[in-house]
Amino acid sequence: MPETDSVAEGAEMPDLTNKSVVKAMTLLRELGRHPQGITVTELAQNVGLTRPTAFRLLLSMEQVGFVDRSDNNYTLGWEMARLGRLADPTAGVGAKVQPILERFAQEINETVTFALNKSATEYDLIAEASASRILSVSQLYVHRQYPLYASATGKILLADLDDEKIIQLLPETLTPITRRTITDRGVLLQEIHEVRRNGYSVLDNELEEGLFAVAVAVRDADGFLLGGLTATGPDQRMKSGRLPSIVEHLHTTAEKIAKALG
Known part of the structure; x- marks a missing residue:
């Protein structure tokens, strides 16, 4: 029995990328360049996203500690700092x-x-x-x-x-x-x-x-x-x-x- 998730020979590989995750990671990378904070409007403009999309992603990441917000300025959150201390930057x-x-x-x-x-x-x-x-x-x-x-x-x-x-x-x-x-x-x-x-x-x-x-x-x-x-x-x-x-x-x-x- 062939595996159901296999791709037939010669067939084009499907795009399995989660676009929302990619956008969220792009926002995090841009946040890393603004340690003093940046507004959602500026952030959206810098990465080429609409403001509503950027706001929705930032809100989700704020709830799990990846992003912090103060006076409408966003910065990287405590969870990013914790994971950063655990990560080996040269691994892989x-x-x-x-x-x-x-x-x-x-x-x-x-x-x-x-x-x-x-x-x-x-x-x-x-x-x-x-x-x-x-x-x-x-x-x-x-x-x-x-x-x-x-x-x-x-x-x-x-x-x-x-x-x-x-x-x-x-x-x-x-x-x-x-x-x-x-x-x-x-x-x-x-x-x-x-x-x-x-x-x-x-x-x-x-x-x-x-x-x-x-x-x-x-x-x-x-x-x-x-x-x-x-x-x-x-x-x-x-x-x-x-x-x-x-x-x-x-x-x-x-x-x-x-x-x-x-």
């Missing part, structure tokens, strides 16, 4: 990203890593794939944090902040790690401006002598920064005219990762 992400990194590493024949954002100023390097070269960079990065100003991924995070926030975050004089480390905050800000213009960051002998890295942002469909994708290798090889091609591959792979993460 590495498994989705790893096959993409493996293919990418073989394409450019260098070591590549993916870092997942933990906050606006913190990241966790959760996945790495190595090249087949004898001389390569490997097993140095996973679950290690480096100073934002001396990290290709860190510079991607800094570029997502405004200049005032960076000035608040970093001292005028930064601690040198190598002789090439940027130690002047003003000089670093100029480089961050270049990162925003160019769409990628570079790390040139600033963390370790002879080490060169280039990174791009991985963003979701709404432009929210999910993390950074980085290619790393010896500086002479990475800078030998290959950089434009590597950057192009990085952007293409970043889009694949964003799609894999939904």
